[in-house]
Amino acid sequence: MEIFPIRSDRDHARALRRIEALWNARPGSPEEAELDVLGTLVDAYEEARWPIETANPVEAIKEYMRRRALTQADLAKVIGSQSRASEILNRRRHLTLEMVWAISRKWRIPAESLIRPYRLKPLRKLGRAQPSVAAAATRSRSSAMSRG
Numbered sequence: 420m421e422i423f424p425i426r427s428d429r430d431h432a433r434a435l436r437r438i439e440a441l442w443n444a445r446p447g448s449p450e451e452a453e454l455d456v457l458g459t460l461v462d463a464y465e466e467a468r469w470p471i472e473t474a475n476p477v478e479a480i481k482e483y484m485r486r487r488a489l490t491q492a493d494l495a496k497v498i499g500s501q502s503r504a505s506e507i508l509n510r511r512r513h514l515t516l517e518m519v520w521a522i523s524r525k526w527r528i529p530a531e532s533l534i535r536p537y538r539l540k541p542l543r544k545l546g547r548a549q550p551s552v553a554a555a556a557t558r559s560r561s562s563a564m565s566r567g
Contacts, residue, residue: 420449420452420453420456421437421453422453422456422457422460424460425460425461425463425464426464428468430464431461431464431465431468434457434460434461434464435461437453437457438454438457438458438461441453441454441457442454475535475536475537476514476519476532476533476534476535476537477507477508477510477537479528479532479533480494480507480508480522480528480533481508483526483528491504491505491508492504494507494508494522497521497522497525497526498517498518498521498522499521503518509540510537510538510539510540511539511540511542512539513537513539514533514534519533519534
C-alpha cells in the first residue's frame with residue numbers, strides 16, 4: 420500500500436496517477452483499500468485547494484440535493500412544509516432562521532452558506548398582465564384631456 424499525505428499540487432498529481440493505476444482493483448483487495456484511502460485524501464485536498472463558493476443559499480441547497488439525489492419532498496421534510504420548499508427552491512420566499520437551522524443541522528450545510536443575501540424572483544399579478552408604463556401614461560393624458 421502506497422499511502423502518502425497530499426500537501427502540494429505535485430503530490431496531488433502523483434495521487435491521481437496512483438488512483439488511475441488502481442482503478443480496476445478487485446473488490447476486497449488491499450489495492451481497493453488503497454484506492455479508497457487515496458480517493459478520500461484527494462477529495463480532502465481538492466476541497467481545501469479549490470473550494471467551490473456557492474452563489475447563494477438556494478444554489479447551495481440545490482447543489483446539495485443534486486449530489487445526493489434528493490427531491491423537493493426531502494427538503495419539505497426538513498423544513499416542515501411542501502409549499503415552503505417549493506417557494507424556497509423557486510426563489511419566491513427567503514429562508515427563515517428556523518429553516519436555516521434545520522437545514523444546517525440535518526444536511527450539514529454550513530449555516531454561513533445559507534444566510535447570505537439573495538434576490539427573490541419578482542411576483543407577477545395573477546390573472547392580468549401588468550400595464551406598461553406607456554399605457555399608463557396614455558391613460559393619464561386621456562383622462563386629463565377629457566376633464567379639461
